[in-house]
Amino acid sequence: MLKGGCHCGAIRYEVEGQPVYHALCHCTDCRRQTGAPVVSWALFPTDKLTVSGTPVVYASSENARRHFCGACGSSLFYTNAVVFPGLTDICSATLDEPDALALGIHVQTAERIGWMKDAHLLPQFERYPPQE
Numbered sequence: 001m002l003k004g005g006c007h008c009g010a011i012r013y014e015v016e017g018q019p020v021y022h023a024l025c026h027c028t029d030c031r032r033q034t035g036a037p038v039v040s041w042a043l044f045p046t047d048k049l050t051v052s053g054t055p056v057v058y059a060s061s062e063n064a065r066r067h068f069c070g071a072c073g074s075s076l077f078y079t080n081a082v083v084f085p086g087l088t089d090i091c092s093a094t095l096d097e098p099d100a101l102a103l104g105i106h107v108q109t110a111e112r113i114g115w116m117k118d119a120h121l122l123p124q125f126e127r128y129p130p131q132e
């Protein structure tokens with residue numbers, strides 16, 4: 001059983017089983033709605049997901065519904081009755097233990113920000129770079 005929730009704790013969820021897939025999405029809609037350059041999504045059967053609290057639902061396109069915490073703004077779920085009937089995408093970065101699910105693929109790279117392709121090659125600091 002995996003558990004997760006929003007930043008403020010108003011919404012918590014549990015999900016069981018394994019995802020259909022676990023992907024980093026580079027699409028423009030994910031980017032705009034979350035403010036992040038990529039979003040990691042784990043796609044589960046909706047009947048395996050139990051949610052406590054009531055997310056706000058935003059229609060980001062005709063069939064896409066994005067569910068987020070109205071108090072703190074955390075993105076939590078994505079549903080689309082046409083593309084993913086019976087399934088719910090979970091923002092896997094909101095899991096209490098995100099490393100519990102191995103990441104599998106990148107999707108929507110046609111819309112990826114150019115600098116994201118090689119972002120993993122840039123200098124890395126455990127906190128912040130040293131100040132001069």
Ligand SMILES: [Zn+2]
Pocket residue numbers: 006007008009010011069070071072073074
């Ligand atoms: Zn919240």
Ligand SMILES: [Zn+2]
Pocket residue numbers: 025026027028029030031039108
């Ligand atoms: Zn996306």
